[in-house]
Structures are given as C-alpha cells and as structure tokens.
Amino acid sequence: MLNSENKSPVNRYKILHVFSRIFIYLLIIVFLTFALFPIFWMISTSLKPNADTYDFPPTWIPKKINFESYIAQLAPRDIGSSHLRPSGGLPRYFKNGMIVSVSVTIFTILLSIFAGYGFSRFSFPGKRRLFIFILATQMFPAVLIIVQLYILFHNLKIINTYYGLILALTALSLPLSIWMLRGFFDRIPRELEEAAWVDGCSVMGALYRIIVPIISPGIIAVALFSFLVAWNNLLFTLTLSIRPEMYTIPPGFLSDYVGQFTYYWAEMSAGAVMVSIPVIIIFILLQKYLVQGLTAGAVKG
Amino acid sequence: MAKNRFGIGLKKNIFGVYLISPAIIVILFVLLWPLIQGIIYSFRHYVLTEPQNKYWVFFDNYIALFKDQLLLISLKNTFIYVTCSILGGLFIGLCVALLLNQKIVLQRVFRGIFLTPWIIAPVVFCLIFMYMFSSEVGIVNYVLQKLHLTRDFVQWFSYGTTAMLAVIIINIWAQFPFFFLMILAALQSIPTEVIEASVVDGTNIFQRFFHITLPYLKNIILITTTLMTIWNFNSFDIIWTLTKGGPVNATTTFSIFTYRIAFKNFDMGYASAIAVVWLIILTVFAYIYIRIMERGNVEF
Numbered sequence: 376m377l378n379s380e381n382k383s384p385v386n387r388y389k390i391l392h393v394f395s396r397i398f399i400y401l402l403i404i405v406f407l408t409f410a411l412f413p414i415f416w417m418i419s420t421s422l423k424p425n426a427d428t429y430d431f432p433p434t435w436i437p438k439k440i441n442f443e444s445y446i447a448q449l450a451p452r453d454i455g456s457s458h459l460r461p462s463g464g465l466p467r468y469f470k471n472g473m474i475v476s477v478s479v480t481i482f483t484i485l486l487s488i489f490a491g492y493g494f495s496r497f498s499f500p501g502k503r504r505l506f507i508f509i510l511a512t513q514m515f516p517a518v519l520i521i522v523q524l525y526i527l528f529h530n531l532k533i534i535n536t537y538y539g540l541i542l543a544l545t546a547l548s549l550p551l552s553i554w555m556l557r558g559f560f561d562r563i564p565r566e567l568e569e570a571a572w573v574d575g576c577s578v579m580g581a582l583y584r585i586i587v588p589i590i591s592p593g594i595i596a597v598a599l600f601s602f603l604v605a606w607n608n609l610l611f612t613l614t615l616s617i618r619p620e621m622y623t624i625p626p627g628f629l630s631d632y633v634g635q636f637t638y639y640w641a642e643m644s645a646g647a648v649m650v651s652i653p654v655i656i657i658f659i660l661l662q663k664y665l666v667q668g669l670t671a672g673a674v675k676g
Numbered sequence: 677m678a679k680n681r682f683g684i685g686l687k688k689n690i691f692g693v694y695l696i697s698p699a700i701i702v703i704l705f706v707l708l709w710p711l712i713q714g715i716i717y718s719f720r721h722y723v724l725t726e727p728q729n730k731y732w733v734f735f736d737n738y739i740a741l742f743k744d745q746l747l748l749i750s751l752k753n754t755f756i757y758v759t760c761s762i763l764g765g766l767f768i769g770l771c772v773a774l775l776l777n778q779k780i781v782l783q784r785v786f787r788g789i790f791l792t793p794w795i796i797a798p799v800v801f802c803l804i805f806m807y808m809f810s811s812e813v814g815i816v817n818y819v820l821q822k823l824h825l826t827r828d829f830v831q832w833f834s835y836g837t838t839a840m841l842a843v844i845i846i847n848i849w850a851q852f853p854f855f856f857l858m859i860l861a862a863l864q865s866i867p868t869e870v871i872e873a874s875v876v877d878g879t880n881i882f883q884r885f886f887h888i889t890l891p892y893l894k895n896i897i898l899i900t901t902t903l904m905t906i907w908n909f910n911s912f913d914i915i916w917t918l919t920k921g922g923p924v925n926a927t928t929t930f931s932i933f934t935y936r937i938a939f940k941n942f943d944m945g946y947a948s949a950i951a952v953v954w955l956i957i958l959t960v961f962a963y964i965y966i967r968i969m970e971r972g973n974v975e976f
Contacts, residue, residue: 399778403786406772410790413849416815417804429813490699497692505700510969512707514906514962518934519951522944523710523717526724546706549699554969578691607797609913614939625799629917632803640807647800658795659788666787670861 417651421445421644428640444645465646467620468627472650475540475612475623476605482545483552483601484594490549491556492582496565506557509550521614528615535621543611548601555600555668559593560586596668599661606654624650711955718949724942737949747950749925750933757844757915757929758908762901764848769855770897774889776856777863787860794853798913805846806918809833836926839919843927847914851907855900862896863889895968902965909958930954 420428421444422437448465494506524543525534533539563586571581587594609625616622619630628650632643658665721733741747776786793801808815809832820826832842866889874884912931915921921928921936928936930950938947 399775399780402771403775403780406768406775407786407789409768409849410793410853413801413804413808414792414796416808420804420807428807431813432818433813433815486699486702489695493692493695497689497695499689499693502692505696507966509700509703510966511962512703514909514958514965515707515711516931516934516951516954516958517910517912518931518938519714519948519955520707520710522934522938522947522951523713524706525938526944527710527713542702543706546702549703553699603795607795607799609797609799609916610935625797625913628797628799628803633806633917638807638810640813643803643807647804651796651800654795654797655792658791662788662791666857666861670858 414651417644417647420640421648423641425639425641428644444639444641445649447642448646448649464619464622464627464631465624465649468622468624469650471537471621471627472606472623474537475544476602478537478541479544479548479605480598480602482541483548484597486545487549487552487556487597488582488587488594490553491560492586494553494557495560496568509553512550517610521610524611525614535616535618537621539615540612540621540623543615544605544608545601547608547611548604552597552601555596556590556593559590559668563589592664593668595661595664599658599665600668602657603654714948715952717945718952720945722943722945724944733945737946738953740946741949741953746925746928746933747953750928750930753840753925753927754909754929756840757847757911757927758905760844761847761851761908761911762904764844765852765855765904766897766901768848768852769857770859770893772852772856773859773863774885776860787857790856791853793850794857798850799917801850802846802914802917805842805849806833809842833919834923836923839923839927843915843918846918847908847911850914851904854904858896858900859893862893866892898964899968902961902968905961906958906965909954909961 419436422440422442423434424441424443427434427437490509494502528534528539528543531539533542567589568576568578568581568585571585572578576584606623607625608623609629612623613626613629616626619627622630628643628646632638718737719732719734720730721736722730772790776783776790780786807813809817811817811829811831811834814832816832817826817829820830830838832838870888871884874888879887910931911929912935915927915929915932916935919927921932934947934950934954937943937950941947
C-alpha cells in the first residue's frame with residue numbers, strides 16, 4: 376500500500392507522457408495527410424485507366440496498376456497537329472525545361488559566387504546601398520517587370536529563344552542567391568585567403584582553390600534554389616515563349632490541360648508524376664543544404 | 677571603417693567592383709530597366725496592337741484606373757487572398773514546426789516530407805487540385821458528402837466565395853512548408869537550458885509557449901511574414917491556372933488584373949499604371965523587409 380502511494384505520481388507522469396506522445400504523433404499524421412494527400416492522389420490517379428478517373432464514388436487505390444497514361448505521355452506528338460488527346464508534348468517540355476533550368480543554374484552559381492564574394496570581402500563606395508538595391512528587386516511587382524520585359528525582348532528579337540528565358544530567369548534567381556552566398560562567405564575567416572595571397576596566389580586563384588571548396592554547401596543551396604525557380608516558373612516562361620515549341624513544363628501543362636473540353640485526368644496525373652519525381656528526389660537528397668542556406672541568414676541564435 | 681583594414685590595397689577593392697558587376701548588369705537589365713520603363717509607360721498611351729499610336733497622356737491612365745471598379749475589387753481580393761493565405765500558412769507551419777521540434781523518431785525524414793509541397797511546380801499541383809475540387813468526380817466533394825458536411829456537390833469554381841476559398845486553401849497547402857522551415861530553424865536555435873530551467877521552475881506548457889518560445893520566434897515570424905506578403909502579392913501561377921481571376925472577377929488580384937490588361941487587352945500603358953499603384957502599396961512592406969534582411973534581425 377505504502378509502496379504504491381509512493382509510486383503513483385511517477386505512474387501518473389508516465390501515463391501523461393505516453394498520452395502526450397500519442398497525441399503528438401496523431402497530430403503529425405493529420406498534418407501529413409494534409410501535406411501528402413494531393414501527391415498520393417496524383418500517383419493513384421496516374422495509375423488508373425482514364426475511364427476510371429470519372430468513377431463516383433472514386434476508387435482510392437487503382438483496381439489494377441495500369442501504365443498506359445505514362446506510355447501516352449512519352450509518345451511523341453507533332454507540333455501543331457490537330458490532336459484529340461493532349462498528351463505527348465511532355466518530352467519536348469521536359470527537354471526545354473532542362474536546357475533552360477540547367478543553364479540558369481550554371482549562370483546563377485557563377486554570377487552569385489562572384490557577387491557574393493565581392494560583397495563579403497571588398498569595400499567600395501556605395502556597397503551597402505547596392506546590396507539593399509539587390510534585395511529590393513525582390514519586391515518589384517513581377518507583372519510590371521514582365522510587361523516591360525516582353526516589350527524589351529520583343530524589340531531585341533529574343534522572344535521564343537532560350538537566351539531570353541535563361542537571361543530573365545537568371546536575373547530572377549540572382550538576388551536571393553547572392554544574399555545566401557554572402558552569408559556563407561561571411562562565415563569564412565579572412566585569414567584563409569589572405570594567407571594564400573601572401574603566398575602569391577591571385578584573388579581569383581584563392582577564390583577558386585580555397586574558398587569555393589569551403590562554401591560548397593552554399594553553392595549546392597543556390598543550385599537547388601535557382602533550378603527550382605527556373606523549372607517551376609510560369610509567368611516569365613508563359614510570356615516570353617509564345618510558340619508551343621519553346622514551352623517549358625508549366626506553360627506546356629497549362630496550354631495542354633486547362634480549358635479543354637475533356638479532361639484526361641489520368642494522363643495529366645502521369646505527366647505530373649513524371650515531372651515532379653525527379654525534382655522531389657533531387658530535393659530530398661540535397662534539402663539539408665537549401666535549408667541551411669535559407670535559414671542561416673535569417674536565424675541568428 | 678578604414679578602407680584598408682585588412683591590409684589589402686585599393687586595387688583589390690576595385691577588383692570587388694569587377695566581381696559584382698556581371699550580376700549587377702543582369703539585374704539592371706532584366707529587373708530595374710523594366711521597372712523604370714514601366715513607370716514611364718504608365719504616363720503614356722501604348723497599346724501593343726497599334727504600335728504607331730504612342731503618345732503622352734500624363735495622368736489619364738491613373739484617372740481611368742481610379743474610376744475603374746476593378747481597382748477596388750482587385751484590391752479587396754488581393755487583401756483577402758494575402759491575409760488568409762498568410763494566417764493559414766503561418767498557423768499550420770507553426771503547428772508542424774512545434775510538433776517536429778519534440779523528441780520524435782525520424783525527425784529529419786518528416787522535415788523532408790513536409791517540404792515537398794513547396795517544390796512541386798504550382799501549375800502541376802494546381803491541375804491535381806483542379807481534379808480534386810472538380811464538382812462531379814472530385815474527391816473533396818465526395819469526402820465532404822461522406823462526412824455530411826454538404827448535401828449537394830459544391831461547384832467550387834463556379835461561385836465567387838467558394839472559388840476564393842479553394843484558391844486560398846491550395847495556396848496555404850503550397851506555402852506552409854516555408855513557414856514551417858523557417859520556424860523550425862528558429863525553434864532549434866533556442867538554447868535547451870532555457871526550456872529546462874523553466875520546466876524546473878514548474879511552468880506549464882502554455883506558459884512556456886507564450887513566455888519563452890514565442891518571444892524567440894518573434895523575429896523569424898516577422899521576417900517570414902513580410903517575405904510571404906511580398907511573394908503573395910506577386911502570386912500569379914495558382915490563380916491563373918485555376919480560375920484566371922474568375923468567376924466574374926471574384927478571384928482577380930492585382931497580378932491577375934495587370935496581366936489581363938497587358939496580355940489580353942494589350943494596353944501596356946494602363947497595365948503599367950495598375951502595377952505602379954501596386955508598387956506604391958508594396959513599398960511599405962519592402963521597407964520592413966530590407967531593414968530585416970540587411971541586418972539579419974529586427975530593430976526599429
């Protein structure tokens with residue numbers, strides 16, 4: 376009796392603890408459902424025959440796994456052919472998206488390494504104002520920019536070219552990339568490259584051989600960020616490429632699947648899976664760097 | 677601040693300007709030049725389909741805009757869209773961050789999973805949501821009926837209120853990961869001794885949240901909210917894919933309004949005037965944002 380009285384507060388604490396654990400995991404499951412259901416539904420729909428996507432009540436899990444929508448997405452379609460089913464443009468959108476996004480990533484990395492290093496290590500008149508200006512470009516109304524950019528690119532005859540898209544999207548991803556990389560540079564002690572300079576290394580040599588390897592997590596963060604900006608952008612790609620041959624994935628999907636008379640939900644979902652899975656895999660592998668890049672500057676102890 | 681505090685000659689400092697210039701040139705050319713042109717064009721008559729017919733109209737575009745009832749409608753819609761999206765995103769992001777900050781298994785895996793909505797292209801997830809919210813075969817209507825919350829099919833994109841609601845829910849889904857990411861990072865920077873000390877002092881979980889956690893989060897919430905306000909003001913993809921501003925302008929925000937005038941009516945002068953009004957509104961948020969981003973913390 377005495378013994379149990381002694382133990383009871385501990386037991387009560389334990390029970391409370393177990394209950395709070397269960398409660399936490401239940402809540403996590405609720406939020407996980409919210410976050411993941413659309414992704415689950417996309418995968419589930421993509422594996423159904425198109426007719427089954429009109430079932431009501433809907434079937435949660437396909438009765439039979441069926442890859443016909445994926446095959447339809449990969450079958451090439453002639454540009455401008457009168458097609459009943461919208462699928463088949465995906466390989467082209469994918470190719471355009473890759474060319475544009477990879478180029479944007481490379482240019483953004485190069486330019487933001489230079490600029491981030493310049494802002495971190497050198498002092499010159501107007502530096503602070505210039506940095507503020509770069510941050511300020513983030514809140515220029517995107518639609519105002521795109522209206523004028525369209526006119527400008529039209530006059531330069533670079534509408535419907537990769538050059539125009541790459542130039543515009545690089546500029547779009549530069550400000551935050553420079554900001555992230557400057558944060559990484561700021562955390563490296565200056566003595567490192569100063570020692571290299573004393574040893575007769577040029578500024579560029581020291582940057583390339585000593586600094587760049589150290590900030591490689593920051594470079595991965597910038598690479599992931601700029602790739603996503605280019606890969607996912609709709610407004611700029613839609614406006615600056617008018618001909619469907621130049622569409623990247625977002626404008627391509629928009630023109631193929633929105634406002635049609637019949638919806639091919641299964642094929643649309645298969646396309647959605649195919650363009651999202653590579654990005655999700657890359658992101659899961661590299662997310663820790665992007666998280667570090669985005670939060671390091673904003674969160675300080 | 678001495679120029680040569682690191683023993684570097686002036687030559688090296690000029691080299692810094694060279695390093696920065698390529699990025700600056702790209703930004704000037706693609707972002708600043710169009711902005712200045714936009715402000716100039718807002719005082720001109722310029723319709724893309726009649727390129728010879730350009731002339732100065734001074735404030736005519738603005739006068740027309742202030743008489744346009746769409747200005748108030750889009751102002752109201754933008755306000756509702758931005759406010760609800762941010763409150764919803766902040767609330768869910770905060771909840772998920774607090775949950776994942778507990779000692780739980782697979783914390784890193786959960787963090788990765790919760791970030792996925794943020795990286796899928798808006799057009800792509802909007803198409804999936806369009807299927808989910810479709811009136812006759814959509815899973816949302818099915819679940820709502822099963823739960824006896826609605827009797828009939830909700831025609832989500834046919835009525836103003838439900839269309840706005842759907843667009844906001846989808847936007848919250850897309851952006852809560854960013855709130856979650858920033859808040860979780862801030863939570864993990866709270867020294868554990870502070871929490872442990874207050875546990876010893878016998879505080880309950882709510883006291884700890886309001887007196888310890890929330891003050892630590894104040895900065896990051898302000899930074900993230902300001903940044904998200906700016907991004908949401910610019911938000912175009914979700915609404916354009918789902919409703920194009922309809923039904924009857926019920927989801928027409930500033931970006932949709934401007935885009936339609938520019939690329940459906942081709943009235944670049946008028947479109948620029950709308951965007952300039954919007955730029956002026958955004959300047960307030962821009963000021964806060966710059967103060968924060970430049971210093972890395974908030975001091976007013």
